[in-house]
Amino acid sequence: MASDMAGYVIITPAHNEEAFIAKTAESVIAQSVRPLKWIVVNDASTDKTAEIIVRYSAQHSFIELVNLERRPGRHFGNKVSAFNRGLVKVKEVGYDYIGNLDADISLEYDYYESVLREFHKDQKLGIAGGIVYTKVGDNFITYDKTLDSIGGAVQLFRRGCFQEIGGYISLPYGGIDAAAEITARMKGWRVRKFTSLKVLEHRRTGSAQSGPLRAKVREGQRMYSLGYGWLFYILRCVFRVRDQPFIIGSIALLFGYMDSLLRRRPVVLSEEVVAYLKAEQNQRLKKLPATLLGLERSSGEMDPII
Numbered sequence: 001m002a003s004d005m006a007g008y009v010i011i012t013p014a015h016n017e018e019a020f021i022a023k024t025a026e027s028v029i030a031q032s033v034r035p036l037k038w039i040v041v042n043d044a045s046t047d048k049t050a051e052i053i054v055r056y057s058a059q060h061s062f063i064e065l066v067n068l069e070r071r072p073g074r075h076f077g078n079k080v081s082a083f084n085r086g087l088v089k090v091k092e093v094g095y096d097y098i099g100n101l102d103a104d105i106s107l108e109y110d111y112y113e114s115v116l117r118e119f120h121k122d123q124k125l126g127i128a129g130g131i132v133y134t135k136v137g138d139n140f141i142t143y144d145k146t147l148d149s150i151g152g153a154v155q156l157f158r159r160g161c162f163q164e165i166g167g168y169i170s171l172p173y174g175g176i177d178a179a180a181e182i183t184a185r186m187k188g189w190r191v192r193k194f195t196s197l198k199v200l201e202h203r204r205t206g207s208a209q210s211g212p213l214r215a216k217v218r219e220g221q222r223m224y225s226l227g228y229g230w231l232f233y234i235l236r237c238v239f240r241v242r243d244q245p246f247i248i249g250s251i252a253l254l255f256g257y258m259d260s261l262l263r264r265r266p267v268v269l270s271e272e273v274v275a276y277l278k279a280e281q282n283q284r285l286k287k288l289p290a291t292l293l294g295l296e297r298s299s300g301e302m303d304p305i306i
Helices: 021-029 049-059 076-089 111-121 159-164 176-186 212-225 230-242 248-263 271-285
Strands: 008-014 037-043 063-068 097-100 105-107 125-136 139-141 156-158 190-201
Touching (some): 008 021, 021 063, 037 049, 037 076, 111 156, 111 190, 125 159, 156 159, 159 176, 176 190, 212 230, 212 248, 230 248, 230 271
Parallel strands (some): 125 190
Antiparallel strands (some): 097 156, 105 190, 125 139
C-alpha cells in the first residue's frame, strides 16, 4: 500500500445482487489500496445478497453489512436512502474521499490507487472515476466517453466536494449522479473521467426489472426532469443512434423526453442548477460538429449529465 495515499470509504447499496456481488467483493478485497471501510447496505434483498457479504465480512474487518428493511420493489429514491444509511456508518471514520460502488462492478487491482493518485495531483478535482464497459450479450462495450462525467456506478468524491454539494439527493426519475456532477461543476470543482481505467459492469444499469427500451424511455424522462434543453437533447438522441438497440433506442430516448415535455412534468433541479446546465449545453452547441458535443454516454439509471 502506498504510504502517501489518503483514506477513502465506499458505500454499496445492494438490492437482490447475488448474481454479481461476489465479483464486486473480490475486486474490492484485491485493491492495492483498500478502503478504510466498505459498507454494503442490503436494501431489502430477498435473495442471498446479505449471506454472501456476511461471509466476506467475517474474513475482512473493513467490510460491514447493514440491513435495511422497507416495502419491496425498486424505486429511484431507494438508492439514496440506502446510500445515506451507509453514510451514518462512516460518520466517525477519518476519510478524505467517499465513493459509490454498484454491486455488479468489477475493477482492476490498482483502480482506486490510480484514482487517488489523480486526486493527489489536482486539489480542485471533486469527482473522478474510470470508464464503464457494460456487458451486452457476450461482450463488454462502452459509449461512455464524456470526459467531464463519471458513471454513477463508480463515482468517487473528494469529501469536501461531496459535503459542499449536499451529497446525493433523491429524485423521482433518478439521475442522482447527474445532479451531483452538475452541482459540483457549478461550484467550481472539476469532474474527470480517466479512460485508461477500465471498469466492468456485468449488467446494464436500469435493466434489472425492465428491458433496454423501457430503460431508455426512462432515461429520456430523467433527462427532461433534470432540465436538458430540447435542442441539445434532440442532437444527443441523433448522435446516439449507434447505441444498442440501434436507432430504435434513440427513438425511445426521444419518446421519453417528449412525453414528459408534453405532459409538462416538473423539472426537479433548482433554477440555478438548470441555468448552469443549459449554459454548459449552449457552449457545446457552439462547438459543432456533434463529435465535439460530448454526447457519447451509455444509458443507465444514474446516467450523468453531459
